[in-house]
Amino acid sequence: MSPAITLISHALCPYVQRIAIALAEKGVPHDRITVDLAMKPGWFLALSPLGRTPVLKVGEAALFESAAILEFLEDTQPRPRHPADPVERARHRAWIGFGSECLNDIAGFYTASDSGTLERKAAALPARFRVMEGQLGPGPWFAGEAFSLVDAVFAPVFRYFDTFDRIGDFGAFNGLTWMLAWRRELADRPSVRNAVAPNYADRLSDFLRRKDSALSRLMPPPGLALRHSA
Structure with missing residues (x-):
């Protein structure tokens, strides 16, 4: 069984948007939690070393930085969005x-x-x-x-x-x-x-x-x- 995926986001973050788009394009089931970056909760800071969104929780693991998350989705999810060449x-x-x-x-x-x-x-x-x-x-x-x-x-x-x-x-x-x-x-x-x-x-x-x-x-x-x- 695949681990549960949760996108931790901010309402205006453009880097979150690119992950949300990729998840939708790939048809990946996921939850989404929005945080207020002006009042960052402790649990979020424990997941995000830089205190920024997006964070993608994959089971118990927490991935940060949008470029790394996009590559993870390409490596693990169907419907590739990178060229094969x-x-x-x-x-x-x-x-x-x-x-x-x-x-x-x-x-x-x-x-x-x-x-x-x-x-x-x-x-x-x-x-x-x-x-x-x-x-x-x-x-x-x-x-x-x-x-x-x-x-x-x-x-x-x-x-x-x-x-x-x-x-x-x-x-x-x-x-x-x-x-x-x-x-x-x-x-x-x-x-x-x-x-x-x-x-x-x-x-x-x-x-x-x-x-x-x-x-x-x-x-x-x-x-x-x-x-x-x-």
Whole structure:
């Protein structure tokens, strides 16, 4: 009998989302527990050496760091999402690392303390995405017809912009035809939609407002809706 699997998550963590997507794509039965990282319970700190999500409990074992968890799922679960060819598999792993760098840029963007820094951080995003544009084709996924772990990693990247686009026009995808098409396809994927709770967008908006950053100062006061994106 296979050991029980539990995903320990945070409501907004993009690294949790990539694991949730992979579990769904592979059809892995699992439980999910959400923790408040502002008030980390002792049992969680005992499982997570870095005090971060995700953590995947497999029986009595606790796995941390999303890249390691994705590889564990590839090694042990059906429906592989890495290419079979070793060179292509290594290339996909490298682009997963690139996706993590995009998330770092996004964090720098929404935490920028002043408008000048915000502009510089905003300019870094389309530069990253232009690099990624060069790797894409007709799709619908990163590797064409096959949904891969690279897709699972970039879905949370794109999800941020559902909120950012309602705050202002930061031009992250200007002229990037393939990136926009990929973003739309991922937004419609059931595993991607279900990786977060229905109130994710509201929670993200509240999180951004509390940052007291240059971006938060562009947002309307609580109680007033963000503008509708095109």
